[in-house]
Amino acid sequence: MDITEDAVRDICTDAVFERGETYLAESRIRDIDRVDTTVTAVVSGSRQYDVRVDLAGEGFDPWCDCPYDGPGACKHVVAVLLRCVGDAPSDEGNRLEAALNVADADDLRAFLRETLATNTTLRDRFFARFDESSTRSVDELRAEIDRQFERTNPEYYVVFEPIDFSEWFDLADEYRDQDRDASATTVYRALVESLDDNMERVDGAYDHFSQAFAQALDGYVDCAAAATSETDRATDAVGFLDERVTAGTPYLADQFGRAAAELREKLAEEACE
Template sequence: MDVTEDTVRGVCTDAVFERGERYLAEGRVCEIHRVDTTVTAVVSGSRQYDVRVDLAADEFAPRCDCPYNGPGTCKHVIAVLLQCVDDRPPDEGARLDAALNGTDIDELRAFLREELVTDADLRDRFLARVGASTRRSVDELRTSIDRRFEERNPEYDVVFEPSDFTQWFNLANEYREQGQYASAATVYRALVESLDDNMERVDGAYDHFSSAFSRALDGYVDCVAATDRDADAVTNAVEYLDERATSGTPFLAEHFERAAVELRGKAGEQSCE
């Protein structure tokens, strides 16, 4: 996707575009880097916000951990995109490739292992990439997801700002790309349960949490349906969705009911093939 002022305007409202222009003019974009078409940056607002965009993706696939939940993307993303229009950061991809190509394989393996030992998120994604199924249960995954709610507002039960669930969505997507649908379904189910059980605490950025819930629920249904035509897995998942419809957050009940109907339909389509 071409990065021009017009294409940037197309992913936000006029008001947000103006705020993004002001942020850029005020020098709030810092620590900006580019590898291939992926740009990461830190934007200074009421606090420091992490921004990532893909200059080649449809609508730039923006990600920011700010609380914005309006139409289009936020002013932090717009400020970064506008900097890329005027002064795109140099591509560090070639330098990275040269360093990788010039590194001894044993040294690289040792470095990677050191990082995998201390970074659980990276370790999970690495194991998923090489085709290993998850050994973590829904409850184990939920523990770390639930912690994200607590980290945002440790002194209050109410959640005012959005939480970043990217690492779990990335992990689920990695499993899907490797055909590990049961493992992906486990991650999605952990997200669904955590979001369902914490939704009534949300008092701000509701659209953000609702969107994450819908994305996780859709992913769960798709992955269960793709689990090697496992009839028992589908039956258990439908029972789970039906149970959640009655025991979970009341205003999410219709989403669980619709997901159960959709999964039954997908199972029926598969049985006829």
Template sequence: MDVTEDAVRDICTDAVFERGERYREEGRIHGIHRIDTTVTAVVSGSRQYDVRVDLATNGFAPWCDCPYDGPGTCKHVVAVLLRCVDDPPQDEGDRLDTALNGADADELRAFLREELATDADLRDQFLARVSESTTRSVDELRTTIDRRFEETNPEYYVVFEPIDFTRWFDLATEYREQGRYASAATVYRALVESLDDNMERVDGAYDHFSRAFSRALDGYVDCVAFRGRDDAVTDAVAFLDERATSGTPFLTEHFEKAVVELQEKADEQSFE
């Protein structure tokens, strides 16, 4: 889509737009790069924030690791998009392609393997992209998600700020796009369990965590139903029923509705 001020205004509040304008004018945008339609940048605020937008996607698919949890997108994203309106960064896609084409295959493989060996997130994404099913269990994935709750506010049990769950949602999406619904369901279930078990320690940004929980629960139901296996549906219903009884009280209704939706979708799938 075209990057215009009007398009940017459509994805944020007026107050956030003004703050984003001020950030752009103050020169807070650093290290801005563009590969094809994806723009990444670092924006200085109370600390350095990473920003990513897709200029070809409706709404720009904005992502930022700041704790903003208000309506629309944050001022850091707005600042970057306004920079793209005034002074769009040069596309470095051709340069990247030239480097890749000229790279020695063995050296490239060695580099990739080294990065994959040390970066668990990248490794998961890579394996998902090449259509490998996940070898990680729900419990293993939950451990990494739970750690985010512990790291967010290590001195206190209570979590005051939003937590970025993008890496897990992106991983689940990658599996879904590859048709690996069982693997996607594993990721979604890990998110559901972690969010359910940690929800009572949340004190602030309730909408953020509620949206993440609903998104994970919906994804789990969709993936289990799409597989169309009776044993998978039975296991999932048992899991959801157990959570409705023993999980966070104010999430009980969500689990109960999920059971009904799963059974309905599974029935629809069996007739197709």
């Protein structure tokens, strides 16, 4: 795959592109690895920032845990992509595949169990794919997401920097890939509730939190419509949105109203089919 400077310019502003060039020239990329088309890196700024890009994805599907909330990609992402122009990191995908092929099944099982025992995020995704009986409740997920707000700035109530919600969006995607729409709905609802109730704490990175909220709300509507066939469950799904119109964050009321109307329309279409 060929990564060009023009393609990188297309996903950022001119000023950010120049800053990315500077970061690359200053050797601020501390670690960089690649498996298949996914590149992960650590870039040094005011602190160490984690970066992930997909060299084959639309717009490179960039992600960074820095507080940048301007248009397009941040300078850390740009630096990593520019590092890949004409000189992408060696692909360790084949090495990984070869190691999996020769690994002893019992050893592999023991390694997987040990890893899953200590990594909640991976364990949830494992259950989502392989254990259809396992789904955590909205309250359990909500409490975990709320703790992210507490950890981000423990000395103050206000949250200044973005929070990485990707583990919950990835979990919802895993459920959707397994056609477990009801479980995905649970994850999206926990995200919507937590973001709605904590939005008043946000003082910075507004675009980041607004985009996460919109993504979670859209996911909730889509999956609730696909998962809800019983009248009572349909009423509950819409009722949650209606309740948030009046009880949630005031400036999000219109979004909840539109989502409720969209869900009603989708449910009506499902009923007619």
